[in-house]
Amino acid sequence: MATTEFGQGQDYVTWSERYDVGISFMDEQHRKIVDIINELHRSLFALKLDETEEEKEKEKAEGIKKSIHAAVEYVKVHFSAEEEVMRKIEYPKFPAHKARHEDFARRMLQDVMRFSSGDKRVGMQLVTFLRDWLLEHIAVADKDLALYAKSKGMK
Numbered sequence: 001m002a003t004t005e006f007g008q009g010q011d012y013v014t015w016s017e018r019y020d021v022g023i024s025f026m027d028e029q030h031r032k033i034v035d036i037i038n039e040l041h042r043s044l045f046a047l048k049l050d051e052t053e054e055e056k057e058k059e060k061a062e063g064i065k066k067s068i069h070a071a072v073e074y075v076k077v078h079f080s081a082e083e084e085v086m087r088k089i090e091y092p093k094f095p096a097h098k099a100r101h102e103d104f105a106r107r108m109l110q111d112v113m114r115f116s117s118g119d120k121r122v123g124m125q126l127v128t129f130l131r132d133w134l135l136e137h138i139a140v141a142d143k144d145l146a147l148y149a150k151s152k153g154m155k
Helices: 024-045 053-088 094-116 122-151
Strands: none
Touching: 024 053, 024 122, 053 094, 053 122, 094 122
């Protein structure tokens, strides 16, 4: 089957070194989340040219579900790793940082439930939310955490 993608060759989020926080595991995980966001975005626009409309919609919905699931699962891994570090280094802003993670998780679960209920608009809203939240979270909360972690000798 031939496949076309809108914006083929272009990522929705392009990683830039300005997003690096200088803690290797965090930077690697942030890059992975960007990859997942880009995969979710691609799944929203993937079309199979020789399928019926019903087959296209079903396959597209499955691709979106798979991408959303990957995003949810990997974000859990990332948050868990960050929170473990915050506890270990006795990060003074841990409660506020953890609360941001929890707010994010709540929003993700709401969007997953809306999508599962048939709300087709959720996909693009979720991708935009993920991108905006991640880049803001990295720029503010994670950079602050990284500075503190580095002062404790973490690399």
